[in-house]
Amino acid sequence: MSDFLREYLLVAIFGLMAFVLVGAFLGLASLIRPDRPSAGKIENYESGVDPIGSMWSQSQIRYYIFALLFVMFDVEAVFIFPWAVRLEAFGFFGLVEMVIFIFILALGLAYAWRKGVLRWA
């Protein structure tokens, strides 16, 4: 197996061990702790009074718009990282291209701001 894959195999094994460790903690606790549920005890917490209304409420649409913006910047990071590793090889040509790329993205951010998306009032 190549060294490249071997390192990731190590990570996978480590992750599996971490999963088992967490499971062991939870499993051990489930053996020794008391378990006496009652109707009042398993009711949802709402500052001590009985919960009112449905618990599965909707959340603000603006969270969704931030998620969209995030996708834009994360995809951009995907393009920037390989460029940053090999900048020496690309030289000025690569730099100008990145200036144009980032300028377009900055325009996108400015547009989002102009539309009032970033305002959280």
Next chain:
Amino acid sequence: MTNFLSDGVSAGDIVLAGIKAVIAFVICLVATMLMVWFERKVVSRLQNRIGPNVTGPFGLLQTLADGIKLFFKEDIIPSRSDRFVFQLAPYLSLVPAFLTFAIIPIAGDFSPGNDGTVTLPGGQVTGFQVADVPAGILFFLAMSSLGIYGIMLAGWSSGSKYPLLGSVRATAQAISYEAALGLSLASVILVSGTLSTSGIVQAQAEGGFFGMNMIVTGFVPFFVFIVAGTAELNRPPFDLVEAEQELVGGFHTEYSSIRFAMFFLAEFMNTVTMGAIIVTLFMGGPSAWFGLYFLGWFGGFVWFFAKLLLFLFMFVWFRATLPRLRYDQLMDLGWKLLIPISLGWLLVLGGIRVAQNGDIGLFESNTADVIFVLAVSLAIMAIGATLLQKAITNSAQERLASRGLRSVPTQQDLAASTTEQDGGH
């Protein structure tokens, strides 16, 4: 398939991997335990209290005592929760926290001529990290994103109001600052020319104290990373996720007993790991400053933890000193300041690197090329600063307006009202 998997993997490799994993788990858990104690002790001192001092010497075993107590507590799963996801969430939170630790070189001799690896009696060459992943930085970003799933699903599956609000806030905050985090990392990658964590440490070790990425990248990405990292950890002053005055406990309101302990553990483990990542990427990791190498790989271990302690203290200090941000301030800071600044700085740095190489450019002289790049970068940073300024003014005015108060009149308003009075009334 058998050949593919077993090719070049000896029994020694497997034993080595097992030993490394066990040591990593022990260091991870002990460091987290001590971090909880350290935070409580330092915050106490900063608030003029004594802090834990009964359990063990200096109260060192307080965390252990708390943990054991939580093992014996009844576990409550709320009646309206989604049981499966509710039980899955602690795993999703803690496993990525462990995994991030796997890529950090915590010791090793990085003195000139050494690359931080040791040769074991069995003939294997290994570094002091669980896995030297070639794309370590991407792995770190991926794991810090995965950790969000734990928080998001914990809040959602509780089927309760406060946790839901906490988890939605956490997600929006984490993704906002993740962009700034990734962009400030791009500067580090640019100067180091590699994505592997051990490679970045080695690149810094070559330059000694002034080869640290903190200095080489020009401080700006370092500060952006610290702010974005603190926000990513949901630590004060960015702890809106569990703002106890508004949201009770945030996403873990409904969690009790050992399940709560898992989230608590993950939070502090992430703090330790984030400190370790900052040390690795910006402060040279286990490599020594001023050429003060000693005791081979163990010296690297000492250097690493000395630097780590600096940042852990800084995180605790933040908590003791800074008041919590409002949500709109949080979003403004991330989107309107940190992202434009890291984008602009990346271009500045790129321009300087290219100019140093003496590349043939767009204009006649290299100086003109660099000036062009600098101008574009400064423009982007200026846009960011203006946006933030505008945002602060706007939100201040809106807040006053919503309270039924008039905003403070400007000179122009005053002048206009004076002329109005003179002319009309």
